[in-house]
Amino acid sequence: MNNHDLHRRLHIAGLAALTVAGGLAAAAPVAAQESADPEVEVVTVTGQRLAQKRALERKRLSDAILDAVSSDEIGRLPNRNSAEAIESLPGVSLSYDQGEGRFVSIRGASPNLNNVTINGITAGTPEGDGRTVPLDVIGGELLSSIEVIKAVTPDMDAQSVGGTVNVIPPSPFDYDGAFAAGSARVGYEEKGGNTPYAANITAGNRFGANDEWGYLIGGSYSLRDFESNGIFPDDWIINDAGGAQPEGFKHNLYEIERTRIGFTGALEYQPDVDQHYFLRALYSDFQEDEYRQRIEYGNLAEGAVFDAPQRGATSNAEGESELRYEEKDKLFLNVSAGGENRIDLWTIEHSLTYINTETEEPNENWEFRGDGLDVSFDTEPFLLDVVPGDNAADPDSYAFARYREQLDLIEEDSWVAALDFRRDDLFGALPGFLKFGAKFRTTDKKQDIETPRWEGNEDSPFTLASADVTGTTIRNNVDGKTYPLGPIMDMGRIREFTAANIDDPAFFVFDEGATLEDAVLADYDLTEEVLAGYVMASVDIDRFTVLGGVRVERTETDADGFELTNGTEVSSVSNSGSYTNVLPGLHLHYRASDDVLLRAAWTNTIGRPSYGQISPTREFEIEEPSPGVFEGGLSEGNPDLDPFESMNLDLSAEYYFSEFGIVSAAVFYKDIENPIFGDSVTLENITFEGQDFRELEISRPANADSGEILGIEFAYQQEFTFLPAPFDGLGFSGSLTLVDSELNVPGREDEDLPFLGQADTLYSIALSYQKGRFDAVLAYDFASSYLDGLEGEPTRDIFYNDFGRLDARVSYQLNDNLGLFAEFENLNDEPGHEYQGGNTDWVTGYELYDYTAYIGITGRW
Numbered sequence: 098m099n100n101h102d103l104h105r106r107l108h109i110a111g112l113a114a115l116t117v118a119g120g121l122a123a124a125a126p127v128a129a130q131e132s133a134d135p136e137v138e139v140v141t142v143t144g145q146r147l148a149q150k151r152a153l154e155r156k157r158l159s160d161a162i163l164d165a166v167s168s169d170e171i172g173r174l175p176n177r178n179s180a181e182a183i184e185s186l187p188g189v190s191l192s193y194d195q196g197e198g199r200f201v202s203i204r205g206a207s208p209n210l211n212n213v214t215i216n217g218i219t220a221g222t223p224e225g226d227g228r229t230v231p232l233d234v235i236g237g238e239l240l241s242s243i244e245v246i247k248a249v250t251p252d253m254d255a256q257s258v259g260g261t262v263n264v265i266p267p268s269p270f271d272y273d274g275a276f277a278a279g280s281a282r283v284g285y286e287e288k289g290g291n292t293p294y295a296a297n298i299t300a301g302n303r304f305g306a307n308d309e310w311g312y313l314i315g316g317s318y319s320l321r322d323f324e325s326n327g328i329f330p331d332d333w334i335i336n337d338a339g340g341a342q343p344e345g346f347k348h349n350l351y352e353i354e355r356t357r358i359g360f361t362g363a364l365e366y367q368p369d370v371d372q373h374y375f376l377r378a379l380y381s382d383f384q385e386d387e388y389r390q391r392i393e394y395g396n397l398a399e400g401a402v403f404d405a406p407q408r409g410a411t412s413n414a415e416g417e418s419e420l421r422y423e424e425k426d427k428l429f430l431n432v433s434a435g436g437e438n439r440i441d442l443w444t445i446e447h448s449l450t451y452i453n454t455e456t457e458e459p460n461e462n463w464e465f466r467g468d469g470l471d472v473s474f475d476t477e478p479f480l481l482d483v484v485p486g487d488n489a490a491d492p493d494s495y496a497f498a499r500y501r502e503q504l505d506l507i508e509e510d511s512w513v514a515a516l517d518f519r520r521d522d523l524f525g526a527l528p529g530f531l532k533f534g535a536k537f538r539t540t541d542k543k544q545d546i547e548t549p550r551w552e553g554n555e556d557s558p559f560t561l562a563s564a565d566v567t568g569t570t571i572r573n574n575v576d577g578k579t580y581p582l583g584p585i586m587d588m589g590r591i592r593e594f595t596a597a598n599i600d601d602p603a604f605f606v607f608d609e610g611a612t613l614e615d616a617v618l619a620d621y622d623l624t625e626e627v628l629a630g631y632v633m634a635s636v637d638i639d640r641f642t643v644l645g646g647v648r649v650e651r652t653e654t655d656a657d658g659f660e661l662t663n664g665t666e667v668s669s670v671s672n673s674g675s676y677t678n679v680l681p682g683l684h685l686h687y688r689a690s691d692d693v694l695l696r697a698a699w700t701n702t703i704g705r706p707s708y709g710q711i712s713p714t715r716e717f718e719i720e721e722p723s724p725g726v727f728e729g730g731l732s733e734g735n736p737d738l739d740p741f742e743s744m745n746l747d748l749s750a751e752y753y754f755s756e757f758g759i760v761s762a763a764v765f766y767k768d769i770e771n772p773i774f775g776d777s778v779t780l781e782n783i784t785f786e787g788q789d790f791r792e793l794e795i796s797r798p799a800n801a802d803s804g805e806i807l808g809i810e811f812a813y814q815q816e817f818t819f820l821p822a823p824f825d826g827l828g829f830s831g832s833l834t835l836v837d838s839e840l841n842v843p844g845r846e847d848e849d850l851p852f853l854g855q856a857d858t859l860y861s862i863a864l865s866y867q868k869g870r871f872d873a874v875l876a877y878d879f880a881s882s883y884l885d886g887l888e889g890e891p892t893r894d895i896f897y898n899d900f901g902r903l904d905a906r907v908s909y910q911l912n913d914n915l916g917l918f919a920e921f922e923n924l925n926d927e928p929g930h931e932y933q934g935g936n937t938d939w940v941t942g943y944e945l946y947d948y949t950a951y952i953g954i955t956g957r958w
Contacts, residue, residue: 149757149814149816149828149830150756151167152165152167153753155167155242155244156751157751157753160635160644160686161248161250161253161684162246162248162696162747162749163245163246163248164183164186164187164247165186165243167241168240168241175905175906175920175951176198177198177321178233178235178236178237179235179237179240179243179264180200180201180231182237182243183201183243183262184198184861187763188204188245188260188808188834188859189201189203190856190859193900194233195351195353195944195946196325196923196944196946197233197355198232198233199231200231200232201245201262202259203247204247204260204765204767204834205259205808205836205838205855205856206260206806206855207704207854209227210256210258210704210741211257211258211259211260211262212256212260212261213232213261213264214262214263215265215266215431215433215452216266218431218433218448218452218513218515219256220429220431220452221429221452221453221509221511221540222509223427223455223456223507224456225456225505225619225708226544226712228705228708230262231383232262233383234381234383235429236317236381238280238295238297239267239297239299239317239359239360239379240266240267240361242265243262244262244265245261246260246261246263247260247747247765248698248700250646251631251632251633251646251648251682252532252534252633252646252648254536255629255648255680255702257702257703258702258703258769264379266361266377267299267313267361268313268363268365269301269363270303270311270367270373272301272313273303274302274308275302276299276301276302276957276958277298277300277958278298278955278956278957278958279296279297279955280297280918280954280955280956281294281296281954282296282918282920282951282953284951284952285950286321286323287949287950288323288326288947289323291323291324292322293319293320293322294320295317295319295951296317296318297317298315298316299313299316300314301313301314309366309367309369310364311363311364311365311366311367312362312363312364313362314360314362315362316358316361317360318356318357318358318359319356319357320355321354321355321356321949322353322355323355324352324353325353325944325946326349326350326351326573326944326945327928327929327942327943327944327945328347328348328480328575328578328580328940328943329346329347329348329941329942330345330346330939330941331344331345331347333892336398336403336409337401337403338403338406338407338409340403340406340407342398342409343476343941344396345393346394346397346481347392347394347417348391348392348573348575349389349944350391350571350573351388352387352389353385353387353388354386355383355385356383357382357383357384358381358382360378361377361378361380362378363375363376363377364376364377365377370439371438371439371440372437372439373436374435375433376433376434377432378431379429379431380429381429382426382428383429384424384426385423385424385425386423386424387422388422388588389421389422390420390568390571390582391417392417392419392583392585393416393417394414394416394483394485395416395417396411396468397474400412400413401413405477407475407477408473408474408477409474410471410472411471411472411473412470413468413469414468414470414471414472415470416467416468416470416472416485416489416494417464417465417467418464418465418495418584418585418586419465420463420586420588420591421460421462421463422461422462423460424458424459425456425457425458426457426458427455427456428453428454430451430453433448433451434448434449435448435449435515436448442522443519444519446516446534447516448514448515449512449513449515450511450512450513450514451510453509453511454507454509455507455508455509456505456506457504458504458505458507459503459505460502460503461500461502461503462499463591463595464498464500465497465560465561465586466496466498467488469488470494471486471489472485473486478578479938480940482578490581490583491584492561492562492567493560493562493563495584497564497604498553499551499553499608500550500551500599501548501549503546503615504546504548505544506543506544506545506546507543507545509541510540510541511539511540512538513536513537513538514537515535515536516534516536517532518532518533518534519531519532523636524636527637527638529636529637530634530635531633531634532632532633532634532646533630533631533632533633534630535629536627536630537627537628538625539626540626540627541624543621543622543623544620544621544708546615546616546620547615547616548611548615548616549607549612550607550611550612550615551599551606552605554603554604559604561584566587566590567584567585568584568586568587569585569587570583575943576928576943576945610665613661613665614716617659618659618661618716620658621656621708621709621712621713622656622657623655623657623708623712624655624656625653627650627651627652627653629648629649629651631646631648632647633647640687640688641686641687641688642684642687643685643686644683644684644685645681645683645684647680647682648679648681648682649679651676652675652676652677652740653674653675654711654736656673656712657713658670658671658712658714658715658734659715660714660717661715662718662719663717663719672713672734673736674711674736676739676740678703678740678742680701681699682698682701683698683700684696684698685697692752692754693750693752693753694750694753695749695750695751696748696749696750697747697749698746699744699747700744701742701744702743703741703742704741704743705740706735710734710738710773710798712734713736714733714734715732715733715734716732716733717730717731718731726791728793729785729793730796731793731795731796732795732796732797733795733796733797734797735797735798738798738800741769741772742769742770743768743770744767744768745767745768747763747764747765747766748764748765749761754815757814757815757816757818759812759814760812761810761811761812762809762810762811763809763810764809765806765807765809765810766807766808767806768805769806771800771801772801772802772804773801774798774799774801774842774887775797775798776796776799776843777794777796779793780792780793780795799843801841802841803841804839806838806852807836807837807838808835808837809834809835810833811832811833813832814830814831816867826868827864828865828866828867829864829865830862830865831861831863832860832861833858833859833860834860836855837857838851838852838857842887845887845891853884853885853886853887854883855884856881856883857881858879858880859879859880860878861877861878861879862876863876863877864876870916871907872909875903875905876903876904877902878901878902878904879900880899880900880901882896882897882899882937885897885931891935893933893934895932896931897929897930897931898930898932898937900927902925903923903925904920904921904922904923904924905920906918906920906921907919908955913957914957915954915955916956917953918952918953918954919950919951919952920950920953921948922948922950923946923948924948926948927946928943928945928946929942930942930944
C-alpha cells in the first residue's frame with residue numbers, strides 16, 4: 098500500500114487533518130470529536146494527544162509495518178531537523194554531526210542500505226559516493242508527517258534493507274478552508290554564548306464553486322551559530338614501557354554557522370470524490386560555514402623516555418598547526434505532478450517527479466609543521482594530559498608545509514514516472530483488491546573534485562612568526578582539562594599573506610602531481626536506470642487479511658571516469674553493470690479483537706552499492722625494479738558488484754487499549770547476502786591488460802558471503818486520563834529495541850563482527866503532561882556503542898560510544914490563536930565519544946556540544 102491508499106483510509110477514519118509543525122493544532126474540524134446532537138458533550142483533542150492519536154491510526158491502518166510521527170509530534174519535542182523528529186521511534190538510531198542528527202539507521206542496518214522517499218518517491222542525495230540521505234538538510238517544520246516503514250509491500254521501492262523513511266509534506270485538502278500557522282523562536286547556545294533563531298509559516302486556502310481547488314505555501318528559516326571542541330588521539334599502541342598511548346594527538350576548536358531555508362508548496366484540484374490532481378514542490382537549502390583551528394602532535398612514542406608505563410616525554414615530536422575554513426551548500430528540490438482517478442471499481446494513480454540535489458563545498462586549508470619538538474604526556478587519566486614544551490609553543494618552530502583550495506561539486510538529477518492500477522471488490526463478497534503498476538527512475542550522478550595544492554619552498558620556508566600570521570593562543574577546555582590551542586593562525590592575516598604571495602615560488606610551490614591526483618581520482622559521471630514492476634493482491638477473510646505479491650526491479654548503470662597511471666598519465670575509462678532482482682512478499686494480519694492486531698510479514702529487499710563503489714575511476718602504479726620485470730598496484734571501483742539482498746521476517750502484536758494508548762512487541766530477522774567490503778589481493782606471475790607482472794596488487798570493493806540481523810522491539814504509550822485531577826494530564830511513551838547481528842568479513846571469519854553502525858540497544862522514554870492550555874514533555878533517547886569502522890585488525894577498529902540525549906519542551910496556549918513555548922536540547926551536555934579497539938579508555942575522539950535553549954511563540958488563524 099502506498100501513501101495514497103493510507104491517506105484515503107485516514108480520511109475515512111476522520112483523521113486526515115495534519116497540522117503545521119511547531120506544536121500547533123490544525124485549523125481543521127477533525128481537531129475535535131464533534132456531534133450534531135447539542136446534548137452530546139464535544140470533547141476537544143489537541144496538542145500531543147492529537148499527535149499520538151494520528152500516529153497510532155496511521156500505524157493501525159497501514160498494510161505495511163510502520164511507525165509514524167505527525168506534524169504535531171514533530172513540533173512536540175525540540176528537533177533541529179527531520180532526522181531528529183523520528184529518533185524516538187522504535188528501531189531508529191541516528192549518526193550525529195557536530196551534535197545534530199544527520200543519517201538514520203533502521204533496525205541495525207546502515208543508512209546506506211535504507212531508503213528515503215518523498216510521498217513514496219525515492220529522494221536523491223547531495224552526498225558524493227554513498228546513497229545516504231542527510232536528513233539534517235530537510236527541516237521538520239514544513240512537513241505533515243514522517244513514516245518509518247520497516248516491512249515494505251510490493252508496491253514500494255525495494256531499496257529498504259533496514260527500512261524506508263517516507264517524508265510527507267502537507268496538502269491543502271488536509272484543511273477545511275483558509276488557514277495559516279507558524280512559529281518563531283530565539284535561543285541561547287551554552288557553548289559560545291551565541292543566539293540561534295528560527296521562524297516558519299504555512300498558509301493556504303480552498304476555493305472555487307465547491308472548494309474544488311486548494312493551494313498551500315510554506316517557508317522556514319533557521320540560523321544556528323555555535324561552537325564545539327574536543328580532543329582526538331589516534332593510533333593507540335602499547336609502548337616500550339608496557340603502557341598504552343596514542344602515537345598522535347590533536348585537539349580542535351570549531352566555530353560553525355548553520356542555516357536552513359525551506360519552502361513547500363502545493364496546488365491541487367479535486368472536482369469530485371473520484372478525481373484528484375496535484376502539483377507539489379519541496380525545497381531545502383542547507384548552508385554551513387565551519388572554521389576549525391587544530392593543533393596536532395605526532396610521533397609521540399619514538400624516542401620517548403618514561404617514568405611510568407603511561408607517562409613519558411619525547412623530544413622527537415612532530416607538530417602541526419592547521420586552519421581550515423569550509424563552506425557547504427546543499428540543495429534539495431522535489432517537484433511532483435500527478436493525480437488519482439476512480440472509474441467504477443478501478444483507481445488509477447499517475448505521477449511524474451523531478452528531483453535535483455546539489456552540493457557545493459569550497460574550502461581552504463593551511464598547514465604549518467615542525468619537528469624535534471618537546472612534548473610530555475600522561476595517558477592514565479581518561480582525558481589524557483598532553484603538555485607542549487617551550488619549542489612546541491613557539492610560532493617560529495612551525496614552517497609552512499601546505500596550502501589547499503578545494504571545490505567539491507556534486508549534482509544528482511532524477512526523473513521518476515509511476516503508474517499504478519487498483520481494482521477493488523475483486524473477490525465478490527470478500528473485501529479485497531488487486532493492484533499492479535510500474536515505475537521508472539533515471540538518475541544522473543556527477544562528482545567533480547578540484548583541489549589545487551601548494552607546498553612550502555624547502556630552501557627558504559617561512560614560519561608562522563616570520564610571516565606574521567600568528568593568532569592568539571586559545572585555552573581549549575574539554576571537560577575540565579585545558580589544552581593550549583596554539584600557536585595558531587589568524588585567518589585574516591594568513592589569507593592576506595596567501596593572496597599576496599601565492600604566485601611567488603619563494604613562498605608557495607605549486608604541487609602539480611597532488612593536484613592532478615585529486616582532480617582525477619574522485620571524478621565520475623554515472624547514470625543509473627531502474628525499471629520496476631509489481632503485482633499484488635489483498636483479501637479479507639473474516640478476521641484475516643492476506644496481502645501478497647512480487648516486485649521485479651531491473652537496475653542498469655553506465656559510468657565514465659578517469660584512470661591515473663604512475664601519477665601523470667590520464668585517460669578516460671568507462672564501465673557498465675546490470676542486475677535483476679525478483680522480490681516476493683507476503684503480509685498476514687489477524688484482528689484478534691477490535692483492539693488487538695497481529696502481523697506477520699515475509700519480505701525481500703535490496704541495498705544497492707554506493708556510487709563510489711561502482712565508479713570506473715582507477716589508479717594504476719607500474720614499476721620496473723629490473724629490466725623487463727614489472728610490479729604494480731591497481732585501485733578501482735567494481736561495476737560487477739551485486740546489491741545487498743535481504744530476506745526479512747517480521748512478527749508483531751499490537752494492542753490498542755485506548756485511542757491514545759498502545760502496547761506492542763515485534764521480532765525481526767534479516768538474512769543478508771552479498772555484503773560489500775574492501776578487498777585486496779596480490780597476484781603473482783600474471784598477465785594483466787597485456788602487461789606481464791611478477792606481482793600485482795588489486796584493491797577493489799567485493800561482495801562477501803552473508804550477514805544476519807536479529808532483533809526485538811517493544812513500545813508502550815498511554816495517557817493516564819483515568820487518574821484523579823490534576824494527575825489525569827500525565828502521559829508516558831517508551832520503546833526498547835535489542836539487536837544482534839553477525840557480519841562475515843573475509844580475513845576476519847573467526848571474529849563475531851556486527852554490522853557497522855549497529856547499536857545493539859536503543860531506548861526512548863518520554864514523560865508528558867497536558868492539562869488545559871499547558872503542555873510539557875521530557876524525553877531521553879539512548880543508543881548504545883557500535884562498531885564504526887573496520888581498520889584491518891581488532892585492536893585498531895573504531896567504535897562510537899553510548900549516546901543519550903535529554904530534551905524538554907514546555908508550552909502554554911494563551912488563546913485560540915497564540916501560544917508560548919520553551920525548549921531545551923541536550924540538557925545533559927552529552928559528548929560525542931569515539932574509541933579504538935573496543936577499549937573506551939583508548940579515546941580517538943571526545944567532542945563537546947553542550948545544551949541549547951529556546952523560547953518562542955506559535956500562532957494559527
